[in-house]
Amino acid sequence: MTGRVIMLVDFDYFFAQVEETRNPSIRDKPVVVCVYSGRSEDSGAVSTANYIARKLGVKSGMPIALAKAKLQNVEAVFLPVDNVFYEEVSERIMALLRNSADNFEQVGIDEAYLEVSQKTKGSFESVAELAQKVKAEVKAKHNLTCSIGVGPNKLVAKIAADIQKPDGLTIIKPEQVTVVLFPLPVDRLIGVGTKTKAKMQALRINTIGDLAKYDAQRLIEVFGKNLGLYFHNASLGIDDEPVRERGEAESISRISTLKEDTRDLSAILEKVDGLCEEIHADLLRSGHSFRTVGISAVMKDMSIRSRSRSFENRSSKLEVLKEAVKELFEKLLSESDLEVRRAGVKVSGLAKDEKSQRQLTSFIE
DNA sequence: GTATGCTTTCGGC
């Protein structure tokens, strides 16, 4: 029994690259793909930018006006996001990638894990060739570059893919795993966020190597059995998570920027009722009901608040959703005295409702 | 002491 061979394929600066492919004449300029909020000419944020723009200081999440300031001396291209189109392109590329894998797992719109243990007969010697073939195919059929990381599991493949991009290929053989991982900062591991990083720093754990040589029993005492064990294994590049197709999303949410900052409940509801209707339409389409309703608000000072409630009995009714959303915004307003800038709605705890459950069951039978 | 489940916040893309 040989080990697994896993690739992580990550499309480079995806939205902006798709725009370059759609209109090659912009390729040699900074390209900035933006979400315009509609509040004023340039209000909104940068979704992603090509590497020419990045080199000039443009970053994801940055205000559009700031990106324009950084590019004021060059001929740059600013485009609105076209999610429907990116979704279509993504679906076609994912279908192509699926063909090159024994097992396949899409992660978000621009990433996928390909288990290629059988295709490569478990050999890291032949995987470079296969990875090059995947890159060439994506390039030939979709005129898009991607970066690929290869390792003996998902954890290592993910870290590998980040090492060289864009248009990169990084292969970490099983015997190289610890040498490559140990010098990296601990927060490169999934599961280590700001708080955990700080907690680890207090224990003098800064790199993955520090984590690996830390006593496993002590880790369990500090972080609990589950997390402690996970951190210990992850530091050694050990990960048994299978590569498998993901189910449907666990939550559906919509958020929108208000015309102006306000604390007026009816003005907020006017906007969020529409969001509820969109979410409800999605639920009908997918045949899901929800158990939890949540709202979120970005306040005048850009701080974020959220409230949520779960129901004993699940529902897929629009009125239930709207009523809960109203109640939650009342609560949020009563607990803060800032004006609201953006307002959002989320449903989670999703499950197929009975009707489509029966249809699904009879379909399987 | 650890697991579990819920709510809220964080962070990547």
Add this chain to the structure above:
DNA sequence: TTACGGCCGAAAGCATAC
């Protein structure tokens, strides 16, 4: 000088159960 989206899952924090 300032400037500020939308969506998702992960992380964190807390209460309660075991």
